[in-house]
Amino acid sequence: MSALARLWRIPLGRSALIVVAVIAATALVSLFWTPFDPRRADAYSAWAPPGWPHLLGTDGTGRDILSLIMAGARITVTVAIGAGLVATVIGVALAALGALTARPVRESVAVFVDILIAFPVLLIAMMIAAVWGGSLWVVIWSVGVGYGVNIARVARIELRRVNRADFVLAAQASGLTRSQILTRHLLPNAAPVFIVQLSWSMAAAVLAEAGLSYLGFGAPVTQPSWGLLLSEVQDYITVHPTSVLWPGIAITLTVLALNLLGDALREATDPTLSRGRRAQTHTPEVIA
Amino acid sequence: MLRYAATRILFLALGLLVASALIFWALRILPGDVAQMIAGTEGTPAQVERIRADLGLDRPLAVQYAEWIGGVFTGDLGTSMLTGASVAAQLAAKAQVTIPLGAFSLLIALAFALPLGVVSAVRHRSRTGAAIGVVSQLLAAVPVVWAGLMLVVLFAVVLGWLPAQGFPRTGWQNPADAIRALILPSITIGIVEGAMLMRFVRSATLQALGEDFVRTGAAKGLTRTQSLVRHGLPAVGLSVITVLGIQIAGIIVGAVVIEQVFTLPGIGRMLVTDVGARDLTMVQGELLVLTGFVLVTGFVVDLAHHAIDPRQREHR
Amino acid sequence: MSLIVEGLTVEIDGTRVVDGVSFEVPSGGRVGIIGESGSGKSLTALAIMGLLPDGAVARGSIRWEGRELVGLSERERAPIRGREMAMIFQEPQTALNPIRRVGAQIVEAARIHHGLRGHRAAQLATELARDVGLPSPETIVSAYPHQLSGGQRQRVGIAAALAGQPSLIVADEPTTALDVTVQKGILDLLAGLVAGRDASLLFITHDLAVLAQIATHALVLDSGSVVESGEVDRLLSAPEHPVTRGLLRDAKATLWRPEGSS
Numbered sequence: 001m002s003a004l005a006r007l008w009r010i011p012l013g014r015s016a017l018i019v020v021a022v023i024a025a026t027a028l029v030s031l032f033w034t035p036f037d038p039r040r041a042d043a044y045s046a047w048a049p050p051g052w053p054h055l056l057g058t059d060g061t062g063r064d065i066l067s068l069i070m071a072g073a074r075i076t077v078t079v080a081i082g083a084g085l086v087a088t089v090i091g092v093a094l095a096a097l098g099a100l101t102a103r104p105v106r107e108s109v110a111v112f113v114d115i116l117i118a119f120p121v122l123l124i125a126m127m128i129a130a131v132w133g134g135s136l137w138v139v140i141w142s143v144g145v146g147y148g149v150n151i152a153r154v155a156r157i158e159l160r161r162v163n164r165a166d167f168v169l170a171a172q173a174s175g176l177t178r179s180q181i182l183t184r185h186l187l188p189n190a191a192p193v194f195i196v197q198l199s200w201s202m203a204a205a206v207l208a209e210a211g212l213s214y215l216g217f218g219a220p221v222t223q224p225s226w227g228l229l230l231s232e233v234q235d236y237i238t239v240h241p242t243s244v245l246w247p248g249i250a251i252t253l254t255v256l257a258l259n260l261l262g263d264a265l266r267e268a269t270d271p272t273l274s275r276g277r278r279a280q281t282h283t284p285e286v287i288a
Numbered sequence: 289m290l291r292y293a294a295t296r297i298l299f300l301a302l303g304l305l306v307a308s309a310l311i312f313w314a315l316r317i318l319p320g321d322v323a324q325m326i327a328g329t330e331g332t333p334a335q336v337e338r339i340r341a342d343l344g345l346d347r348p349l350a351v352q353y354a355e356w357i358g359g360v361f362t363g364d365l366g367t368s369m370l371t372g373a374s375v376a377a378q379l380a381a382k383a384q385v386t387i388p389l390g391a392f393s394l395l396i397a398l399a400f401a402l403p404l405g406v407v408s409a410v411r412h413r414s415r416t417g418a419a420i421g422v423v424s425q426l427l428a429a430v431p432v433v434w435a436g437l438m439l440v441v442l443f444a445v446v447l448g449w450l451p452a453q454g455f456p457r458t459g460w461q462n463p464a465d466a467i468r469a470l471i472l473p474s475i476t477i478g479i480v481e482g483a484m485l486m487r488f489v490r491s492a493t494l495q496a497l498g499e500d501f502v503r504t505g506a507a508k509g510l511t512r513t514q515s516l517v518r519h520g521l522p523a524v525g526l527s528v529i530t531v532l533g534i535q536i537a538g539i540i541v542g543a544v545v546i547e548q549v550f551t552l553p554g555i556g557r558m559l560v561t562d563v564g565a566r567d568l569t570m571v572q573g574e575l576l577v578l579t580g581f582v583l584v585t586g587f588v589v590d591l592a593h594h595a596i597d598p599r600q601r602e603h604r
Numbered sequence: 605m606s607l608i609v610e611g612l613t614v615e616i617d618g619t620r621v622v623d624g625v626s627f628e629v630p631s632g633g634r635v636g637i638i639g640e641s642g643s644g645k646s647l648t649a650l651a652i653m654g655l656l657p658d659g660a661v662a663r664g665s666i667r668w669e670g671r672e673l674v675g676l677s678e679r680e681r682a683p684i685r686g687r688e689m690a691m692i693f694q695e696p697q698t699a700l701n702p703i704r705r706v707g708a709q710i711v712e713a714a715r716i717h718h719g720l721r722g723h724r725a726a727q728l729a730t731e732l733a734r735d736v737g738l739p740s741p742e743t744i745v746s747a748y749p750h751q752l753s754g755g756q757r758q759r760v761g762i763a764a765a766l767a768g769q770p771s772l773i774v775a776d777e778p779t780t781a782l783d784v785t786v787q788k789g790i791l792d793l794l795a796g797l798v799a800g801r802d803a804s805l806l807f808i809t810h811d812l813a814v815l816a817q818i819a820t821h822a823l824v825l826d827s828g829s830v831v832e833s834g835e836v837d838r839l840l841s842a843p844e845h846p847v848t849r850g851l852l853r854d855a856k857a858t859l860w861r862p863e864g865s866s
Contacts, residue, residue, distance in 0.1 A: 111299075111302075114299075115299075115302065115303045115306055115307075118303060118533075118537070118579075118582055118583050118586055119307070119579060119582070120537045120538070120540060120541045120578075120579075120582060121541075122541040122544060122545075123541070123575060123578055123579055126544075126559060126560075126563050126571075126575065127310075127311060127314050127315065127571075127575055128314070129563055130315055130562075130563040130566060130568070130571045131314060131315055203429070207429075207431050210431040210433060210434075211431060211432065211433055214433045214545065215544075215545065215548055215560050216560070216564065217563070227431070227433065230431075230433055230434060230437065234437060234549070237437065237440060237441060237445060237452075238444075238445050238452070241441040241445050241446065244434065244437045244438065244441060247434070248430070248431065248433075248434030248437070248438065251430075251431050251434065252426070252429045252430050252431070252434070253429075255429035255430075255431070256425060256426060256429035259425065259428065259429055260425065413658060413659065497658075499698065500693060500695060500698035500699045501698065501699055501700055501701040501702070503655055503693075503699075504691075504693060504699045504700070504701075504709075504761075504764070505701075505712070506655055506682070506685065507653060507655060507685055507686060507690065507691040507693075507765075508685065508690070508712050508713040508716060508764065508767075508768065509682055509683060509684075509685045509686030509687055509713055509716040509717055509768065510682060510716060511678045511679060511681075511682040512678060513678075519701050519704075522703060523703065526703070596703075597703060598702070598703055598748045598750075599702055599703070599748070599750050
């Protein structure tokens with residue numbers, strides 16, 4: 001049974017996958033259609049409560065909140081995928097370096113990774129933002145690097161483990177080069193671990209983007225990032241308290257779905273999990 | 289033990305060195321020019337040059353770095369390029385907000401996570417355990433920004449019990465007011481952070497429940513709960529110490545955001561402002577202090593873990 | 605001091621893993637339960653001790669000293685464990701708490717049931733360590749489990765089981781995880797201790813050769829049910845059930861190994 005099929009059988013995995021798909025679909029759809037133009041400011045309809053025609057109401061400048069949320073999904077998806085990719089590439093590269101090369105290289109990579117891990121991602125982001133100004137790239141790269149080292153540490157252990165397996169010995173005996181063994185045997189077998197980490201990293205990326213955009217170091221003001229929306233409505237919180245609801249729910253839902261997806265993927269791809277261990281869940285690193 | 293401590297100190301020093309180098313050098317690869325910025329758009333090239341010389345920006349980078357590092361040892365982190373204020377003094381002033389905030393948050397996180405984590409593990413088959421698990425998953429997915437805003441809506445706007453933002457200008461002279469200002473922020477960070485910690489505690493407790501030596505304890509006459517408490521929880525405590533470092537890093541990060549939400553004059557908020565203003569000396573000082581704090585915490589945690597776990601003490 | 609088990613069944617999540625097991629351990633008796641892995645023998649032992657894992661349910665009757673144990677609450681059960689019946693586990697590596705000294709772990713049952721503390725507890729620890737043949741008893745009680753060898757750890761396990769002065773000792777494959785060269789020593793120790801303290805022994809194993817050295821009567825389990833039972837001598841000389849015969853074949857293979865055999 002393929003991992004995907006196994007994933008589908010886990011109820012939470014199924015729901016998580018559906019939610020993630022819906023969010024991605026929303027982002028895609030928003031490229032072509034939203035109920036209103038998210039940038040259209042309509043002073044007459046400012047601060048409208050949820051109803052018709054603005055299903056979620058409007059903000060201070062009269063923009064339709066539902067459209068803003070839909071368009072915001074684009075940013076979320078972009079950051080999640082971007083940061084996820086960067087993290088995976090860095091993670092795999094470092095892990096491969098750390099697991100397969102000669103001892104001195106291996107040791108120094110391990111030390112390097114261990115030192116980098118201590119750096120909170122947000123601080124890395126601030127550092128980059130201080131130099132280049134805030135942008136989505138700042139978010140993508142800082143989360144990518146920050147989580148990349150995390151993935152590297154986890155993946156290195158996994159690669160080492162797979163490296164010891166008998167079929168690797170057999171491959172070496174039949175004359176395959178190190179890199180061939182890496183690409184044909186080690187990486188595919190360690191892939192489940194990477195995929196699980198990828199899911200969690202994407203969840204962290206979404207949280208990071210929300211926090212950084214809120215602080216002003218993420219999405220530029222012209223783009224409807226969910227985090228940015230939160231900072232925009234904050235000033236009016238005393239008069240329009242419900243306006244903070246929607247962006248927050250969107251972020252939470254996305255992060256929750258990605259986290260649960262990661263958990264379910266782990267369950268689906270690890271055949272050795274016992275009943276008790278299945279109840280154990282991952283605790284991701286913290287991003288604001 | 290001594291050998292281990294020496295190794296860890298070496299690592300700490302190395303880490304701090306790498307951190308400071310990274311921070312310093314990263315901040316210098318600046319497309320813009322600070323001297324130009326200070327001089328303004330009307331500044332003549334000569335003025336810009338003079339400013340640059342005044343600030344010592346025309347010297348080789350390595351020299352500037354060495355001077356900065358040397359200053360760190362004497363407690364002098366330089367002065368702000370834009371305001372001329374002493375970086376160290378500013379940090380000390382803002383620390384009176386950030387450190388208590390961090391401490392309260394940590395306490396709340398622990399108080400929240402430890403009991404709930406253990407209970408949810410012990411009852412993981414029942415509905416209570418499952419419910420706690422769901423709640424923790426939810427809380428861990430909530431961005432700390434939003435949590436803060438929602439709490440403000442509830443406790444400040446709707447109920448009016450606590451201040452929505454700000455910190456008394458008189459600082460800690462009136463402790464009650466200061467604490468009132470820090471309650472909501474600490475709870476916000478504490479609960480979000482605590483949710484993550486809770487899931488970890490749950491995981492560790494589940495593992496402890498399955499440990500053979502916990503069963504042995506019960507075989508000797510303890511009830512299963514007693515055996516879990518007596519034999520299992522110390523093991524859980526040990527692993528909690530391991531992640532304490534990560535937790536504190538998370539709290540620092542949370543504080544940066546929360547100080548913005550609640551307009552608290554702490555180090556985090558200052559960092560955000562200074563990054564926006566490109567005040568390099570301030571930023572590098574702040575980042576160094578924050579990163580340094582994370583590294584030192586990690587070091588202390590490592591040592592504590594090593595000291596407590598008898599398996600680590602012998603050199604095998 | 606007798607244990608009477610009648611129609612014991614254990615179900616885990618709906619699956620019956622022990623099915624209608626009945627046997628008796630008379631006072632001073634040495635009874636064995638033998639079977640392949642998965643036959644339900646460990647679970648039978650755990651059911652008797654009241655240590656079944658979460659999600660497992662025991663039904664039927666387990667009468668100890670005339671008292672029915674099935675259906676008792678954890679609070680009622682705990683005082684019996686360690687004091688009247690004690691257990692020795694299979695994996696000495698994991699059965700001991702890695703962050704506590706072995707001396708404290710040895711006397712724990714005495715601390716729980718007899719309130720032993722301080723100097724007297726230390727004395728008992730040393731005494732028991734000596735009884736089980738641990739080297740340098742006075743100093744070894746301050747050691748941590750990871751500093752001991754596998755055989756030594758198992759001796760600690762045995763000492764710990766004796767601390768509460770139980771009348772029944774349940775030994776779940778105590779030698780299986782040990783090196784063959786160490787096994788005989790442990791078996792002899794166990795036999796001697798049980799006899800010396802007038803206790804009964806319930807010994808679980810998958811190895812008929814081991815059983816032969818320590819038990820007088822035995823029951824053979826297969827997939828949770830008793831397929832044969834009787835005196836060990838008879839099982840060895842004239843086994844009836846195919847499972848028993850299979851076990852005998854395996855045992856003969858080890859018995860006739862030229863060196864280091866049990």
